[in-house]
Amino acid sequence: MGLFKFHYRRKMKIREAIKVFKKLKMKIKEGNDTLAYFYYKGELVVRSRVPHRRGELKGNLPHYVRQQLKLNEDQFRDICRCTKEYEDYLEILTQKDLIS
Amino acid sequence: MVGEDKSQWIDELEREVFKTPSHKWEMPIPVHTEDPLSAQLDIPTRHEYLEVKQAFTYALIAITKYTQEISTRIALYPTSTIAEDIRQMRETIRAMGAKKSILIASLHDSRFKLKESISVFLENDGHQFIAYAPDLDIYGCGDLEYEALEDLRTSIVELYFDFKKEKLAPSLQKIWDYLSSIIEEK
Numbered sequence: 001m002g003l004f005k006f007h008y009r010r011k012m013k014i015r016e017a018i019k020v021f022k023k024l025k026m027k028i029k030e031g032n033d034t035l036a037y038f039y040y041k042g043e044l045v046v047r048s049r050v051p052h053r054r055g056e057l058k059g060n061l062p063h064y065v066r067q068q069l070k071l072n073e074d075q076f077r078d079i080c081r082c083t084k085e086y087e088d089y090l091e092i093l094t095q096k097d098l099i100s
Numbered sequence: 101m102v103g104e105d106k107s108q109w110i111d112e113l114e115r116e117v118f119k120t121p122s123h124k125w126e127m128p129i130p131v132h133t134e135d136p137l138s139a140q141l142d143i144p145t146r147h148e149y150l151e152v153k154q155a156f157t158y159a160l161i162a163i164t165k166y167t168q169e170i171s172t173r174i175a176l177y178p179t180s181t182i183a184e185d186i187r188q189m190r191e192t193i194r195a196m197g198a199k200k201s202i203l204i205a206s207l208h209d210s211r212f213k214l215k216e217s218i219s220v221f222l223e224n225d226g227h228q229f230i231a232y233a234p235d236l237d238i239y240g241c242g243d244l245e246y247e248a249l250e251d252l253r254t255s256i257v258e259l260y261f262d263f264k265k266e267k268l269a270p271s272l273q274k275i276w277d278y279l280s281s282i283i284e285e286k
Contacts, residue, residue: 035258037266045269047262049255051241059191059225064239076138098271 012062017050020069020079024089038069040090040099046070070096152200163189191226199223206255207283213259218284220252236275 013036021028021036026046029035038046048068050057057065066076075092078084093099166189203217221232222245229248232239238259240252258285263276 035262037262040269042267043269044263044266044272047259047272049238049258051251060223060230061225061239061241063230064230068237072133098269 012057012065014050014052014057016080017057018066020076021048023079023086024069024084025083040093045093045099070098157175170244204249204253207257208250209253209257212257212284213284213286215284218282219255220249222248 018028018034018036021034024038026036026038026048029037033052034050036046036048036050037044038048046069048065050065051061069076070093071079071089071099075084079089090099158205200222202220202222204214204220205217206214218233219235221234223230223232228241228243229245230239230241230246231245231252233252233256235255236259238252238255240248240250242248242251257280260279263272263279266272268276
């Protein structure tokens with residue numbers, strides 16, 4: 001923890017992102033990049049992409065991945081640590097009016 | 101400093117340096133006008149350039165004030181903490197000065213023609229260039245600006261084919277409606 005509360009841009013490992021995709025029961029398509037699709041009641045609700053060629057996601061890239069998942073940093077971390085599950089994700093999407 | 105609550109002066113300093121409205125920092129704000137030549141050439145205008153420059157100037161003021169305060173209180177903190185703060189400040193300043201707005205007029209794909217240009221934010225976050233299209237909520241990245249834009253173009257084409265075959269929720273349907281209205285398949 002620094003002296004000041006700067007915007008802290010956390011690194012994200014690719015396997016960490018894929019772990020979250022799997023926990024959220026997303027359909028994963030591997031290629032040059034990993035594409036993840038979240039369906040609800042037969043409709044595509046969320047689509048996310050993780051580029052592979054750069055290894056670890058650094059700088060602002062984790063922000064864009066989280067943004068595509070409609071999650072903030074805390075929510076993403078909670079899902080990664082198993083304190084939030086698929087049902088919690090549904091609730092988050094419901095609160096954002098993305099599903100009903 | 102003896103007996104002073106550290107968190108109190110940290111809060112005060114933060115408030116002073118980072119939360120003071122910029123017009124109270126007594127910096128002359130440069131007067132600038134739109135540059136018609138830049139607009140014709142589809143490159144950042146002088147106005148955009150000066151906005152970035154201005155943001156960078158304010159960031160420099162912030163870092164100067166911050167450094168002065170740190171130097172008077174440095175004994176209270178371990179060097180590693182200060183080094184981490186400086187690293188984060190550098191990243192913040194780099195991010196502030198490196199974002200620009202551009203338009204892409206082609207997907208560089210012979211199968212498609214763009215009817216309208218797509219708005220893109222291009223930034224250097226210190227690790228890579230990232231091109232982000234806010235209207236499509238999609239990004240591309242690369243070591244060079246050109247690579248980030250090419251990656252974005254590829255992503256847009258992938259997005260087009262994905263959305264074309266899927267049943268979409270209303271939030272993504274809006275993106276598809278926009279995307280299909282600006283892309284023409286040859």
